[in-house]
Amino acid sequence: MTTKTMQLLRVTHLRGPNIWTYRPVIEAWIDLGDLEDYPSNTLPGFYERLTAMLPGLIVHRCGIGEPGGFLQRLREGTWAGHILEHVVLELQNLAGMRTGFGKTRQTSQRGIYKMAFRTRQELVGRAALASGLELVHAAIHDTPFDLAAVLTQLRELVDRHCLGPSTSHIVEAATDRGIPHLRLNEGNLVQLGFGAAQRRIWTAETDQTSAIAEEIASDKDMTKALLQCSGVPVPEGRVVTTVQEAWEAAQDVGLPVAVKPYNGNHGRGVSLDLSTQADVETAFVLALQRGESKVIVEQFIPGNEHRLLVVGRRVVAAARGETAWVTGDGVSNILTLVNQQLNTDPRRGETEDFPLGVVKPHESGEIILELERQGFTAYSVPAAGVKVLIQRNGNVAFDVTDDVHPSVAAVAALAARVVGLDIAGVDMVLEDASRPLSEQRGAVIEVNASPGLLAHLKPASGQPRPIGAAIMDHLFGVAHNTDKLGRISVVGVTGRSHATPVARLIAWLLHNKGHKVGLACRDGFYLGARRVHAGDSTSWDAGQNLLINRSLDTAVFEHNSHRILSEGLAYDRCDVGVVTDIGDIAALAEFYIDDQDKLFNVVRTQVDVILSHGTAVLNADDAQVVDLAALCDGKVIFYALDPASEVLIAHRDRGEAVVFVEGGQLVLAKGQTTVARIALNALGADIQALPGAVLAATAAAWALGITAELIGAGLRTFGLTPTKKHIEP
Numbered sequence: 001m002t003t004k005t006m007q008l009l010r011v012t013h014l015r016g017p018n019i020w021t022y023r024p025v026i027e028a029w030i031d032l033g034d035l036e037d038y039p040s041n042t043l044p045g046f047y048e049r050l051t052a053m054l055p056g057l058i059v060h061r062c063g064i065g066e067p068g069g070f071l072q073r074l075r076e077g078t079w080a081g082h083i084l085e086h087v088v089l090e091l092q093n094l095a096g097m098r099t100g101f102g103k104t105r106q107t108s109q110r111g112i113y114k115m116a117f118r119t120r121q122e123l124v125g126r127a128a129l130a131s132g133l134e135l136v137h138a139a140i141h142d143t144p145f146d147l148a149a150v151l152t153q154l155r156e157l158v159d160r161h162c163l164g165p166s167t168s169h170i171v172e173a174a175t176d177r178g179i180p181h182l183r184l185n186e187g188n189l190v191q192l193g194f195g196a197a198q199r200r201i202w203t204a205e206t207d208q209t210s211a212i213a214e215e216i217a218s219d220k221d222m223t224k225a226l227l228q229c230s231g232v233p234v235p236e237g238r239v240v241t242t243v244q245e246a247w248e249a250a251q252d253v254g255l256p257v258a259v260k261p262y263n264g265n266h267g268r269g270v271s272l273d274l275s276t277q278a279d280v281e282t283a284f285v286l287a288l289q290r291g292e293s294k295v296i297v298e299q300f301i302p303g304n305e306h307r308l309l310v311v312g313r314r315v316v317a318a319a320r321g322e323t324a325w326v327t328g329d330g331v332s333n334i335l336t337l338v339n340q341q342l343n344t345d346p347r348r349g350e351t352e353d354f355p356l357g358v359v360k361p362h363e364s365g366e367i368i369l370e371l372e373r374q375g376f377t378a379y380s381v382p383a384a385g386v387k388v389l390i391q392r393n394g395n396v397a398f399d400v401t402d403d404v405h406p407s408v409a410a411v412a413a414l415a416a417r418v419v420g421l422d423i424a425g426v427d428m429v430l431e432d433a434s435r436p437l438s439e440q441r442g443a444v445i446e447v448n449a450s451p452g453l454l455a456h457l458k459p460a461s462g463q464p465r466p467i468g469a470a471i472m473d474h475l476f477g478v479a480h481n482t483d484k485l486g487r488i489s490v491v492g493v494t495g496r497s498h499a500t501p502v503a504r505l506i507a508w509l510l511h512n513k514g515h516k517v518g519l520a521c522r523d524g525f526y527l528g529a530r531r532v533h534a535g536d537s538t539s540w541d542a543g544q545n546l547l548i549n550r551s552l553d554t555a556v557f558e559h560n561s562h563r564i565l566s567e568g569l570a571y572d573r574c575d576v577g578v579v580t581d582i583g584d585i586a587a588l589a590e591f592y593i594d595d596q597d598k599l600f601n602v603v604r605t606q607v608d609v610i611l612s613h614g615t616a617v618l619n620a621d622d623a624q625v626v627d628l629a630a631l632c633d634g635k636v637i638f639y640a641l642d643p644a645s646e647v648l649i650a651h652r653d654r655g656e657a658v659v660f661v662e663g664g665q666l667v668l669a670k671g672q673t674t675v676a677r678i679a680l681n682a683l684g685a686d687i688q689a690l691p692g693a694v695l696a697a698t699a700a701a702w703a704l705g706i707t708a709e710l711i712g713a714g715l716r717t718f719g720l721t722p723t724k725k726h727i728e729p
Helices: 033-037 046-053 055-059 069-076 080-094 122-141 147-161 165-176 211-218 220-229 243-253 277-290 334-341 365-373 406-419 467-476 499-513 540-548 561-566 585-591 596-608 623-631 646-653 691-703 708-717
Strands: 007-014 025-031 102-106 112-118 181-183 189-192 199-202 237-240 257-261 271-274 295-299 304-311 314-320 324-327 387-391 423-430 443-448 489-494 517-521 524-527 530-534 554-559 574-579 610-619 635-640 657-662 665-670 673-679
Touching (some): 025 080, 046 055, 080 112, 165 181, 199 467, 211 406, 243 295, 324 334, 406 423, 554 561, 574 596, 596 610, 610 691
Parallel strands (some): 489 554, 489 574
Antiparallel strands (some): 189 199, 237 295, 517 524, 665 673
């Protein structure tokens, strides 16, 4: 009896570069069971049911490299593991977490496959995998599947666990410039870059954003006073705490006035163009509900609200607000008219994906007051042709960046500097942003810390602005060599033969030169010469601890194939990658690594991540390690115990660098030129018995620019036994 079902045997989140790709993936081991005998073209109605449920599969390229490629494979016949890969990717895309990478490979055991797919968040990826398995089975067996409910669940997970859209945009801009990132919490706190070269962001706040500046921005009265002292035009106003004070202030500053919460944001609780005592008092109560115990009453400045985004010292984006109106038909009430004429706009919605919000005239206090001033409620029926003002503010989402006059931009940038914010949302009321400020009655009404970015990323009209790129320029500057932006020197050591002493030696040689070095190896976790934790520290988590440390300018990591297969590398790219040997298949049997080619593909991960300006340090005495040289994007230094090695000779003939032992000396040579010789008998006693490790470490140090003299001095003073007491966490 056939059941035509498959099951998941193991699911692993590979959080760093791995055998599949440079990015994090979820790897699933799948037992197809009897589905191994039933490719897709042998399952009646399967193609039609699957494509009806997921019509977006039509754009999947698969092996032929063009849209429709996967559907072609599906018609011709492909296996369930491969189908599950594409279903999981599509579910993630439909949930709002765009991904595109996936691969499925058969193991040597019949019916057992390894499938990997890119995911930006582990919990979402695992949930999509579980739901994808159910969906494929439903399509095979023609049983019900509630796709809408699944997508609702996945979208909730995306909203709860993924980076917000603004933070994601900034992180993508960093990725485009080759700047690595680490997520530091479950929210939007992100580290850009590694070690001492890192910067941190929390959405639109950076590690340059002053806490004092944020406090000033939150105190609107202080902000206005500072701006006024600096020549920035602001509306005259007062802070009040009672209804009576509000009306007195309105008369003092001159009608009409605006009333708004002392600590409000996003235009909530703001009432504009108020000319009567009743309106001012009602607006005061409304503002009080949104704020603390204080309310601001200030001059009303005619014009449209604008948001100018300042990054560093310049305006990088600007958006204009528009008033919202409806026109009566003599039959429908205002609530119905709003739903028909405003809320049907596809740009309006409840989530951050929409540039404009849903208008709720029966719930919004600001709109209720605006309607009352016109003699209406949300349930009034305006006469045919009568225009009703619904909303004066809150629609700042219409891009005008290219129209902003230099004088307007200069005032916005000055306002941000006066408050002290490196990134600020400066709210201005302007008749026309394209005209000089001297020709209109414009004013700055607020300066906001941690400004929202979506109005500039997804404007209601106009083009999106590259805010993330501007923030990268602000944080890291504009560099010609983008390979070094946000990066410290990273060294990876992979192999079973003497990998730990190689890593220890490299770290010591760098420390001896004056680098601030961190080391994560099997022997422990080191900061400089001090071991702070004894025990195996080759895990992904230990590696992250190095990259987070702001005092380090260099990090050295030891790996083995088991770690690569179970976790991935802790970093995305490295300057130097050392491979001492390919290793032993027997130790990896649990991963279905059962031949030398598969083992080679595991170890090549270390070479695949070497930067184009970096160096692979390879053992010329291991034929498979030698084959890795062709995969390196950077330079290669071979090392060997035998100076007559054919690999070394050929490499020297090409003018390349090698390290070898000759006549009791460690020799560094480039081409036919001997660069330096170091006597082996002068080295520390601990490492004289490990000439291969000394060669590998010397080559790595040389690749990192350490002179032969310093290498020799470091080798002579190194000891494998830690000389400083370690400190357990």
